[in-house]
Amino acid sequence: MKLKTFKLGGIHPPENKLSAGAPIEILPPPGEVNIPLSQHLGAPAVPVVKKGDKVKVGTLIARGEAFISANIHASVSGTVLKIDDVVDISGYRRKAVFIKTEGDEWEDSIDKSEELISEIKPEPIRIVEKIKEMGIVGMGGAAFPTHVKYMFPEGKTADTLVVNGVECEPYLTADHRVMLEKSDEILSGIQVMKKAGKVDRAIIGIEANKPDAIEMMTKKAENIPGVEVVPLQVFYPQGAEKQLIKALLNREIPSGKLPLDVGCITNNVATALAVYEAVQKNKPLVERVVAITGKKLSKTGNFKVRIGTPAGKLLEALGEEIPAHTSKVICGGPMMGKAVNSLEVPITKGISGFILIDGSEAGRREMENCIRCGKCVYVCPMGLEPYLLERLAENKNYGGCETSGIVDCIECGSCSYTCPASRPLLDYIRYGKASVMRIMRERRQK
Amino acid sequence: MSKQLTVSLSPHEKGDLSVKQIMWGVVIALIPTFLASVYFYGLNSLRVVFLSVTFCIVSEFLIQEFILKVKVTAFDGSAAVTGLLLAFNVPSGIPWWQLLVGAIAAIGIAKMAFGGLGNNPFNPALVGRAVMLASFPVQMTTWPEPMQKIWTFGADAVTTATPLTSLKDAIREGKRIVDLADLIPSYFDLFIGNVGGCVGGISVVAILLGGFYMLYKKIITYHIPVFFLLSMVAFTGVFWLIDPDKYVDPLFHILAGGVMLGAWFMATDMVTGPMSIKGQIVFAVGGGILCGAIRLFGTYPDGVAYAILIMNAFVPLIDKYFKPKRFGKEVNYEQ
Amino acid sequence: MNPLILYPVFILGIVAAGAAVTLFLVAKKFKVDEDPRIDEVLDLLPGANCGGCGYPGCRGFSEALVDAADNGDLAGFMCPPGGSDTMSEVGRYLGLDVDEAEPTAAVVRCGGSRQKAPQQLHYDGPAKCAISHALFRGANGCPLGCVGLGDCVDVCDFDAIHINRETGLPEVETEKCVSCGACVEVCPREIIEIRPRGRKDRRVWVCCVNKEKGAVVRKNCKAACIGCGKCEKVCPEKAGAIRVENFLAYIDPEKCIACGLCIPECPTGAILATFQPPKKKSRAAPGKTAAEKVAGKKVETAKEEVKQ
Incomplete structure (x- = not known):
């Protein structure tokens, strides 16, 4: 049987899912955490604690006040040391709350038991409020506040909940492990989200390189009406919402529109788990599963860690040293993640893995002339012409960029991956896209 | 851990294919054709190929090193491909200095003058051939007979006419196709290459072998060669159906002359072809029709080189008007 | 003579003559009437087409100049590469006064x-x-x-x-x-x-634009302005050219008298000048090392402050 996938473009990089076999281990809370106030898309949260305050696990420490923003909770119990700048993954300084750990005391309202609660009591509107209150954001990478997805604009309805279990990025395995070990919770979370979005149908898309997860989820979902598990062909960037909806439902989101415009809501499996815990167990988003992997590591693993833990703690827990000649540390997947310059960066809600890359693989090849092979055009999942956009952006022809559809670019990196001349296609396109978006914003304001 | 970590922008993964691999891949794909030419034309063909490749690489090296003073990329394989294709497009008895003129025209004028690899609008090997054909019409149309005096150098071999030339002459004299049976070689001879012609244009089987290798290695896609040949079959087929006495059948057309070499190796040149699949199909169809038209109605017996050069000139226009299908455009999904 | 040569010469001659007449007529008919002064002014400009004046090339600038001259005011126009020499020449040609630009x-x-x-x-x-x-x-x-x-x-x-x-x-x-x-x-x-x-090519400037806190900046850069304000204090009262805002000093070039007093004062050496600054009175010889010592101490105290 030919598996479903999206039709346009795409690549298949080496999968390297090294840590797929490592069960999730629980990392004890570290001695100190720094919790950035801007872990999500949108406005940073506003702190509600001050230096010296005592907090418990799950205490609200910052409130997301803007429409697109999210609450942030303490991930350890202890004392607030300070609220100061911390270097985030792009290297810029952002405000963060530093908490010194003292014991591990949780807020009383949180249900810490393992018992599965599948009966959904709250009304849809209450569920959305709960999701907002508990600071749930998309855990696949973009960290878009989840409650916003369920606040439909006037006149819009959804008919399908698309659950993303694709994990199309090489190396990453956090979602895979979560699906294997927390499948009941995920399915319950999906039921919660179905109720919140008032949809009767949910489709879970999982790539075929995770046969155990597909089997597990299919078995568990059999008795649940309106939940369907669909295996997908392994193809990057299938985890992007536009490509995923195209692959699963053959619906194409029009340029510049959202999944809701084709009647879909998309959420990650890890988000489904977080929603379950938030709504059924009253637990805010204070921990998540993160993979730590790399070809030169003798052991790789998946850990459930508290938000704000420095990435270096993962290696410690693994009992590994940083391998010699490691010259790049990637936060997120290798296709869309960011390279960081130290292992001190705190783990945030949207980070699903850390990858240590050896020096032999870290550098880029020398750039050559474009030989017009057209491979970037074939692999672009949005049907753009990366070679042209690169040239236009390099020459600052932003008008040309706009008419050539640069804002449609999902920055998946397929073009740069494929380019035989090693041209920095995505670098220029991203730069051009940012400039065009700025110009468009200014034009709208006028 | 190294002292300084590398920070770069995503993607951090990189595919394996490089320009060098593509170019040397084409060279490998051309090896069967080269062997076939040595089999049919002997050492003479070896001489032409060796000289042509050397001239092309050396002239690229000299131009980059001493005239343009840029980074030397003469050994990335692209000059070797040009040299091979140029050699495959000339008769095996060509004097060395004429080959030198062709190589300099190909590399110096068609490629480096436009900014080197990637910036040339016309296929360098074909420009070289066109310059040679215009400058040395006699030597460029003197075809040694295959399978004779294998181990001698020089142009003193017995000459013959290419199937296309003899056909054209005969038709011009008003003869009918059915009377020309002795002039037209068997399809089998055409297929394996036992006919008079260019060094590399004769053996269809060898070219196909190389072509499939390139398809397998994903250096090219099937669109250009297939649509080039199909459109040529369609175009010549229509005339053949109208008047089989005057026009020869399409199978002969795609087997004889340089069509196979052109369709598989010269029309698929990435630099001078369109970017999108749609554009490539337009390019190939245009090339096939032009080639057929030149063969049926033009003065030259074989028109592949000119057909491709003309289509090369249209590439910027094709790129402008035949864009790939965009995601999320032209959809009317309504809730 | 051989008619084979004669005919082409004859025919081509006619074609050439016809083309010449057509060109002449077209040029006459479609001639754009342009102010001759534009070309004259253009000749006075340096012809660098750098765009520094804010107009598209020297021609654009000269059109704008002639336009402005018709309105009787050349204020605000400046050709950076040409400088005031060029501008005064242009002014002379157009019969107007030009601002003396520094x-x-x-x-x-x-x-x-x-x-x-x-x-x-x-x-x-x-x-x-x-x-x-x-x-x-x-x-x-x-x-x-x-x-x-x-x-x-x-x-x-x-x-x-x-x-x-x-x-x-x-x-x-x-x-x-x-x-x-x-x-x-x-x-x-x-x-x-x-x-x-500046006068006699003497000018002083703060060689830093970082507005972060002193302690933060110092972690990355030893030459950054930490906003200590020493330069502000030492700046002569009548000049008052230095202002520290957001942990960053800025020297107002309009007010600066290029005395150079602030330069040895700066603990990080972030103030630069095009001339030899006056030596600091007390620690003349080891001035620089002393300055660095001060800087080090300052940073340490700053760090402590942050820690607390």
């Missing part, structure tokens, strides 16, 4: 050299400041300092700015600089500033 030059306001602000990581990507700036903080950790990838060098039409290989910073050759402002515009971090050349 000659200016570009200055680079970042001292984060390889030595003072060592690279903390290795950047691997296109060598364009704009891209590097848009996407991450820069290799030396300063989010506001020079990226050092040379967009300003690429944009300079006068070969007046170069990256010093040792320091990794751009340096302006003042003799060549025409202060067209191209580098100011292209710099994504607004480090380059056009400042008056």
Whole structure:
């Protein structure tokens, strides 16, 4: 049987899912955490604690006040040391709350038991409020506040909940492990989200390189009406919402529109788990599963860690040293993640893995002339012409960029991956896209 | 851990294919054709190929090193491909200095003058051939007979006419196709290459072998060669159906002359072809029709080189008007 | 003569004559009436087409000048490469007075050299400041300092700015600089500033644009302004040219009298000048080391403050 996938473009990089076999281990809370106030898309949260305050696990420490923003909770119990700048993954300084750990005391309202609660009591509107209150954001990478997805604009309805279990990025395995070990919770979370979005149908898309997860989820979902598990062909960037909806439902989101415009809501499996815990167990988003992997590591693993833990703690827990000649540390997947310059960066809600890359693989090849092979055009999942956009952006022809559809670019990196001349296609396109978006914003304001 | 970590922008993964691999891949794909030419034309063909490749690489090296003073990329394989294709497009008895003129025209004028690899609008090997054909019409149309005096150098071999030339002459004299049976070689001879012609244009089987290798290695896609040949079959087929006495059948057309070499190796040149699949199909169809038209109605017996050069000139226009299908455009999904 | 030669000569001659007449008529008919002064003014301009005046090339500028002259006012027009000489010539030709503009030059306001602000990581990507700036903080950790990838060098039409290989910073050759402002515009971090050349080419400026707290800046760069305010205090009262805002000192070029008093005062050596500054009275000889000692102490105290 030919598996479903999206039709346009795409690549298949080496999968390297090294840590797929490592069960999730629980990392004890570290001695100190720094919790950035801007872990999500949108406005940073506003702190509600001050230096010296005592907090418990799950205490609200910052409130997301803007429409697109999210609450942030303490991930350890202890004392607030300070609220100061911390270097985030792009290297810029952002405000963060530093908490010194003292014991591990949780807020009383949180249900810490393992018992599965599948009966959904709250009304849809209450569920959305709960999701907002508990600071749930998309855990696949973009960290878009989840409650916003369920606040439909006037006149819009959804008919399908698309659950993303694709994990199309090489190396990453956090979602895979979560699906294997927390499948009941995920399915319950999906039921919660179905109720919140008032949809009767949910489709879970999982790539075929995770046969155990597909089997597990299919078995568990059999008795649940309106939940369907669909295996997908392994193809990057299938985890992007536009490509995923195209692959699963053959619906194409029009340029510049959202999944809701084709009647879909998309959420990650890890988000489904977080929603379950938030709504059924009253637990805010204070921990998540993160993979730590790399070809030169003798052991790789998946850990459930508290938000704000420095990435270096993962290696410690693994009992590994940083391998010699490691010259790049990637936060997120290798296709869309960011390279960081130290292992001190705190783990945030949207980070699903850390990858240590050896020096032999870290550098880029020398750039050559474009030989017009057209491979970037074939692999672009949005049907753009990366070679042209690169040239236009390099020459600052932003008008040309706009008419050539640069804002449609999902920055998946397929073009740069494929380019035989090693041209920095995505670098220029991203730069051009940012400039065009700025110009468009200014034009709208006028 | 190294002292300084590398920070770069995503993607951090990189595919394996490089320009060098593509170019040397084409060279490998051309090896069967080269062997076939040595089999049919002997050492003479070896001489032409060796000289042509050397001239092309050396002239690229000299131009980059001493005239343009840029980074030397003469050994990335692209000059070797040009040299091979140029050699495959000339008769095996060509004097060395004429080959030198062709190589300099190909590399110096068609490629480096436009900014080197990637910036040339016309296929360098074909420009070289066109310059040679215009400058040395006699030597460029003197075809040694295959399978004779294998181990001698020089142009003193017995000459013959290419199937296309003899056909054209005969038709011009008003003869009918059915009377020309002795002039037209068997399809089998055409297929394996036992006919008079260019060094590399004769053996269809060898070219196909190389072509499939390139398809397998994903250096090219099937669109250009297939649509080039199909459109040529369609175009010549229509005339053949109208008047089989005057026009020869399409199978002969795609087997004889340089069509196979052109369709598989010269029309698929990435630099001078369109970017999108749609554009490539337009390019190939245009090339096939032009080639057929030149063969049926033009003065030259074989028109592949000119057909491709003309289509090369249209590439910027094709790129402008035949864009790939965009995601999320032209959809009317309504809730 | 052979008619084979004669005919073509004859026919081509007729064609040529016909074409000449047509061209002449067309040129007559479609002639654009243009103010002859535009060309005259254009001849007076340097012809660099640098765009420093804010008009598209010298021709655009000369059109604007003639336009303005018709309105009787040439105020606000300046040709940076030509300077006031050119402008006064233009004024003379157009019969109007031109403002006497002070000659200016570009200055680079970042001292984060390889030595003072060592690279903390290795950047691997296109060598364009704009891209590097848009996407991450820069290799030396300063989010506001020079990226050092040379967009300003690429944009300079006068070969007046170069990256010093040792320091990794751009340096302006003042003799060549025409202060067209191209580098100011292209710099994504607004480090380059056009400042008056000053009397006798004496000018003083703060070589830093970082507005972060002193302690934060010092972590990355030993040459940064930490906003201590010493220079502000030492600046002569009548000048009052230095102002510290957001942990950053700025010297107002209009008010600065180029006395140079502030220069030895700066603990990090972030104030630069084009002349030899006066020695500090008390510690004349080991001035620099003393200054550095002070700087070190200051940073330590600053660090302690933060820790508390």
